[in-house]
Amino acid sequence: MRKDFLWGGATAANQCEGGYKEGNRGMGSVDVIPWGENRFPVMLGEMDYRQLPEDSYYPSREAIDMYHHYKEDIALFAEMGFKCYRFSFSWSRIFPTGEEEQPNEEGLKFYEDFIDELLKYNIEPVVTICHFDVPLALVEKYGSWKSRRLIDCYVKYCDAIFRRFKDKVKYWLTFNEINMLLHLPFMGAGLQFKEGENKTQVKYQAAHNELVASAKATRLAHQINPDFKIGCMLAAGNYYPYSCNPEDVWEALNRDRDNYFFIDVQARGEYPAYARKMFEREGIVLETEEEDFRILKEHTVDFLSFSYYSSRCASTDQELINKTTAGNAMKSVKNPYLKASEWGWQIDPLGLRITMNTLYDRYQKPLFIVENGLGAIDRVAEDGSICDDYRIEYLKAHIEAMMDAVDVDGVDLLGYTPWGCIDLVSASTGEMSKRYGFIYVDKDDAGRGTLKRSRKKSFDWYKQVIETNGEILK
């Protein structure tokens, strides 16, 4: 492993920051996604959040209140020896409605203090510019990324943060899990559908707008500071064919392409032939401008970041398709060779090595694993200790696979930031009980708890992993 390998952890504003009304912040799209049975219909863009019952609970609004606890949290990250920390800015903290002339100084100042706290411990900030949340005003006025207007709003936001943090932040990710907009359109991109609307058309138009925004942000970033490193971000995990039946192999290839589509554009700079043909077949006509394609071509990303929780599996056998398993928003046929987490996400460390090799072969740009981990129920013992051996086991196996990809296969990897290094709100379920952290946060699914932080067994384990640059994993 390289000496400067970026070991760290990852979170997102909408799942841990809270303080949703503080410092002149505007409402964001994720602030209106409730916990409970209405969560999925809202995340899919099929239920209007304005019709939710009045007593709905919105877990993102307070989350783990990192807004007020960040000094304590960063001190704990430093104690584990983090070399980097991936987190996101809340767009509506900086542009409350997305369209102000000037950024909100209180928002910028909050992130400046936050970043200074990281730098105090020599922790490299890795900033996700947009981790799902869009200013709600832009959703209501323009239908979010359906409209090209969002490109200008996003670039203005980037301009403000790139200039302000020019000398403090080097690594930026333009959109978290950009492919998520196909699977959870409101969660991923603030998209809601009207009756009769062609959803595929809407989603690919939004995708085009985000891709152009990402390329424009990349251009701007390199103008403002040529040393900036800009990354795209994919919800990754290869599709395996369920069998060697060519029909299954073909199905798996096409499922993978749905996801690679985004990265093909961001890393190679062009719409792939298979996507152009698919648009023709489906009657999708994108609203584009001539310069879009030049910008996409000339401003590709510097590196590729991705999340990996599990591999996926594809089949054409209807009986198997009916038995899909849970996973990171993408449906997958259940793989009989793999065990699963308490939430049904299948566990496949070798799949990480396979995914890394596939991405590196395909794009030949440095990779960065910015999410990986096990969502599990933790039990606090009477003495307050939390013995999360299952988490250690999961992470150990994935780190081994990651190191094989680097040391044996030669993949160029910048760093590894396990997801939810401190417990936070689950994106898919809105629960607190689906915990990923090395640090426990006392809060339950309904929002009750003291918010007290405590170290789990995995805390000391991960500290040693970092200290030894991955040499000691036991």
Ligand code: BG6
């Ligand atoms: C990714 C997201 O999809 O997976 C995170 O980028 C999310 O925001 C993570 O939290 C884990 O998913 P979940 O549903 O267990 O929180």
